[in-house]
Amino acid sequence: MMLAFRLFHEPLPLERHWLLLVVPLVVVIAVVYKTIKIDDLSQLPRQSAWLSVQILFFLVLAEATLWLVTEYI
Secondary structure (H helix, E strand, O other), X not given: OOOOOXXXXXXXXXXXXXXXXXXXXXHHHHHHHHHHHOOOHHHHHXXXXXXXXXXXXXXXXXXXXXXXXXXXX
């Protein structure tokens, strides 16, 4: 019996918490995007945080819209 963790053979059981992984993914995407786009890196934390909020807001809005469409149409 092997006690080591094998990533692709036995993935972590994240059935309940997989949606929480969207938040760090969005933050990383926003930081990388803003690092490429802005000229002054002193504005990076504020602008990447604002972009993260916008992305999460529109993801929730899209999810709610799709849920309403599938439930009522």
